């Protein structure tokens with residue numbers, strides 16, 4: 001089995017009828033680079049940058065971030081690395097950055113909301129990212145966006161940071177692609193508006209399920225409600241994929257949902273061609289894609305989207321799993 005996985009590492013994820021799929025890795029720490037490489041990741045679809053902040057005792061400097069991001073880029077060159085800006089709050093805290101005590105931290109001061117209020121912290125990270133962008137292909141992504149106003153604010157700050165770096169005379173990627181995570185129902189409902197402002201979408205199913213179903217992703221008491229097969233979740237995903245596709249812009253999936261091969265079939269059938277996974281899941285998803293025809297996957301998606309309950313979806317996919325081998 002190990003041999004098989006090794007052989008899979010260097011072959012592309014292409015369906016039987018020749019549709020190319022990108023399988024990228026979700027990473028957090030430098031130690032994840034090697035694991036991603038070993039599993040044949042074609043770049044990084046989600047770099048959770050809060051992890052290096054969490055393992056320090058103070059906010060990292062611009063230059064520390066620059067050399068860190070540069071090392072990550074070099075690990076995947078010439079493939080892209082999608083860097084997500086700091087996504088703290090909720091369940092992720094920094095030992096040196098006190099957060100307010102909140103009744104509902106997941107609906108509170110977290111993620112891009114922190115970055116837009118603490119511009120000092122945000123600017124240092126953006127500068128580190130821009131500096132690194134001269135050394136490889138970075139795609140920059142912002143978490144937890146809920147409205148277009150946040151994108152305007154982000155772009156204004158980005159332009160200011162760019163001007164400062166230009167004044168210093170340091171090189172950076174002038175055409176850095178900017179994208180957002182679609183992980184809030186508000187972003188799903190306004191996807192047609194948001195897509196005009198960005199170069200790509202990445203659907204974060206971990207949070208999207210939580211917020212769509214109003215079920216804390218870490219609370220076992222409501223895990224029954226935290227269900228990717230709920231039609232509310234599936235139709236949200238479909239809508240976001242269709243919106244990005246109609247606009248001619250790429251859309252990927254970076255939540256854990258995609259790590260189950262049968263879910264990857266379903267998501268492929270909905271039109272997704274780029275997945276970002278925890279690296280150990282890449283080979284088995286690749287194996288599934290390579291044995292798949294687009295018509296089969298499209299049929300799965302069409303039939304699943306016509307079902308009215310998560311139970312029916314689960315039963316259908318269980319059967320499809322055996323049918324598709």
Ligand code: PEP
Pocket residue numbers: 046048087183203204205206207208254255256
């Ligand atoms: C998500 O929300 O789906 C996601 C990929 O990000 P995180 O798990 O870091 O919140």
Ligand code: MG
Pocket residue numbers: 143183204206207
């Ligand atoms: Mg998230």
